[in-house]
Amino acid sequence: MSDTHELGDLSDLGDGEMRVCSSIGTHGVVVCRVAGQLHALEDNCSHANTPLSQGRLSGTVLVCPLHGAGFDVTDGSESGPPAWKGVPCYAVTETDDGASIDLTPLGRDRPGDNFDVGGRPRTR
């Protein structure tokens, strides 16, 4: 079952730019355009609950403004400490009529996935 929300026209969002949609999901989402494609992450760092949208986007990595952990916008994975887990990543679809987001998490942090530090499977 999908949980789809309209994002409106994001055609003015350029490469390397971000936009916050604060009314979507628990913490809002940050939508990023990289190489022409839209990607979206939950707008909340997994380390200490800081809005990632206040950080900077460097290529496909969104860097947290507080302690510098990086998150890949294409899958939500963390680049390393101090974050020890990724953030939810969502599919964004863009058409001539606008963009929409499906809040079913993609990547490693899907419900039921069982990964821990460095992507190793949890054993307990």
Ligand code: FES
């Ligand atoms: S709050 Fe994001 S790295 Fe610490």
